[in-house]
Amino acid sequence: MKIAVIGTGYVGLVSGVCFSDFGHDVVCVDKDPAKIAKLEAGEVPIYEPGLEELMAKNVDAGRLTFTMDLAAAIESAEAVFIAVGTPTRRGDGHADLTFVMAVAEEIALAAKDYTVIVTKSTVPVGTNRKVKQVVHKANPDLEFDVASNPEFLREGAAIDDFMRPDRVVVGVQTKRAGDVMNDVYRPLFLRDFPVVITDLESAEMIKYAANAFLATKITFINEIAALCERTGADIKQVSKGMGLDGRIGNKFLHAGPGYGGSCFPKDTKALARIGQEHAVPMQITEAVIKVNEEVKRRMVDKLLDLCDGSFNGKVVAVLGVTFKPNTDDMRDAPALTIVPALVGGGAKVRVTDPQGKHEGEALLPGVNWVEDAYKAARNADLVVILTEWNEFRGLDLKRMAKHMTTPRMADLRNIYSTKDAKRAGFDAYVSIGRSSLEPTTDGES
Ligand SMILES: NC(=O)c1ccc[n+]([C@@H]2O[C@H](COP(=O)([O-])OP(=O)(O)OC[C@H]3O[C@@H](n4cnc5c(N)ncnc54)[C@H](O)[C@@H]3O)[C@@H](O)[C@H]2O)c1
Numbered sequence: 001m002k003i004a005v006i007g008t009g010y011v012g013l014v015s016g017v018c019f020s021d022f023g024h025d026v027v028c029v030d031k032d033p034a035k036i037a038k039l040e041a042g043e044v045p046i047y048e049p050g051l052e053e054l055m056a057k058n059v060d061a062g063r064l065t066f067t068m069d070l071a072a073a074i075e076s077a078e079a080v081f082i083a084v085g086t087p088t089r090r091g092d093g094h095a096d097l098t099f100v101m102a103v104a105e106e107i108a109l110a111a112k113d114y115t116v117i118v119t120k121s122t123v124p125v126g127t128n129r130k131v132k133q134v135v136h137k138a139n140p141d142l143e144f145d146v147a148s149n150p151e152f153l154r155e156g157a158a159i160d161d162f163m164r165p166d167r168v169v170v171g172v173q174t175k176r177a178g179d180v181m182n183d184v185y186r187p188l189f190l191r192d193f194p195v196v197i198t199d200l201e202s203a204e205m206i207k208y209a210a211n212a213f214l215a216t217k218i219t220f221i222n223e224i225a226a227l228c229e230r231t232g233a234d235i236k237q238v239s240k241g242m243g244l245d246g247r248i249g250n251k252f253l254h255a256g257p258g259y260g261g262s263c264f265p266k267d268t269k270a271l272a273r274i275g276q277e278h279a280v281p282m283q284i285t286e287a288v289i290k291v292n293e294e295v296k297r298r299m300v301d302k303l304l305d306l307c308d309g310s311f312n313g314k315v316v317a318v319l320g321v322t323f324k325p326n327t328d329d330m331r332d333a334p335a336l337t338i339v340p341a342l343v344g345g346g347a348k349v350r351v352t353d354p355q356g357k358h359e360g361e362a363l364l365p366g367v368n369w370v371e372d373a374y375k376a377a378r379n380a381d382l383v384v385i386l387t388e389w390n391e392f393r394g395l396d397l398k399r400m401a402k403h404m405t406t407p408r409m410a411d412l413r414n415i416y417s418t419k420d421a422k423r424a425g426f427d428a429y430v431s432i433g434r435s436s437l438e439p440t441t442d443g444e445s
Pocket residue numbers: 006007008009010011012029030031032035083084085086099102103120121122123151152153154155262263
């Protein structure tokens with residue numbers, strides 16, 4: 001089967017590589033010449049574990065190519081996937097559909113035979129119908145269908161998520177388009193992964209509802225964590241006790257410095273906006289957005305307390321800046337709120353992150369990048385764990401504390417415990433949702 005994927009970002013590239021691994025003949029298109037040059041040289045422009053190897057395998061097998069020439073790429077493609085960005089539109093929180101609509105028009109002008117135009121980008125309800133209108137207007141003679149196929153992969157585990165999904169969601173209007181989508185995902189059908197076939201609007205809504213629900217779950221546990229801090233309860237024990245309830249589940253119940261990343265912040269804002277447009281306010285989602293902002297600000301207050309009320313002149317070591325481990329993605333990361341607050345308050349900030357420097361350098365002016373956690377902590381007044389990379393889970397805390405000016409730690413991912421920190425020689429340790437006064441009793445982390 002011949003497939004074209006437009007946009008070679010986190011979603012488009014992973015989708016293209018995995019489709020080619022299914023055995024399809026795939027062309028990946030991007031308008032960014034630097035990205036295409038890298039891909040043609042066998043390099044992956046993003047950090048995603050396992051992607052480079054899988055890409056090389058399929059390029060070698062002759063099933064995967066890259067180009068900037070959209071018209072050539074979609075010639076004879078049975079399905080064309082739109083996987084370009086849908087960032088928050090400046091000013092109103094709506095998803096910006098400029099890139100999606102521009103690509104739809106380009107496809108319309110270049111396509112010759114029956115094509116299924118599939119939107120993989122996360123788009124507001126009603127967008128696929130608009131894509132249909134745009135394509136029809138640009139090329140009234142073209143025989144085509146639209147399909148909605150939202151993506152649920154997680155950065156850092158993207159290949160596994162794509163190859164072994166919880167479900168595939170496909171919204172279609174015709175049997176013909178449904179048959180094409182069946183062929184695209186046949187390898188997953190055959191292995192009994194659930195495929196949910198819906199109408200266009202439901203498919204679009206599923207994506208926003210799923211992301212808003214997950215963001216709500218994270219935000220809920222973060223709010224409970226704040227209450228734990230005041231009441232003496234321990235959020236790790238609370239999460240465990242809640243998560244064992246099969247109706248709740250243990251995922252997305254880890255308290256932290258607030259959600260970030262390329263999806264939750266923009267998708268919650270877009271859902272709130274869709275609700276306003278239809279006069280059905282998404283009150284829960286709106287509260288989640290507000291509380292998440294407060295959670296990030298609360299983190300700054302925690303650090304300020306540890307610095308005796310002023311960042312001025314303090315040396316602060318920040319471990320991890322990407323929005324989560326195993327990605328280089330910095331979009332809407334909590335670090336983008338917390339680090340500027342430190343720098344703005346007069347702290348000398350040293351940052352280390354296994355993959356974050358490339359993106360982070362431009363986004364975090366005024367910080368010094370160092371190779372590892374020990375270099376960052378040398379002569380520092382405070383160490384802050386912001387992202388739970390594996391590298392930071394097994395630190396030699398004693399070695400770290402020994403070389404700090406004032407050994408203090410803010411563990412915003414609850415990797416360690418008061419007991420660990422005290423034993424290593426830290427004289428202050430704060431985490432999320434756990435009393436900083438008493439050693440924790442769980443003895444786990
Ligand atoms: N990143 C994720 O984890 C994730 C997960 C699920 C869904 N999504 C959704 O998938 C979509 C893409 O997200 P992403 O993170 O991959 O974005 P991204 O910004 O990493 O990639 C988008 C790519 O599209 C390219 N592009 C833009 N306009 C183009 C055009 N006219 N022609 C060709 N290429 C063009 C850009 O150059 C860029 O390489 C978004 O709607 C997002 O919400 C993302």
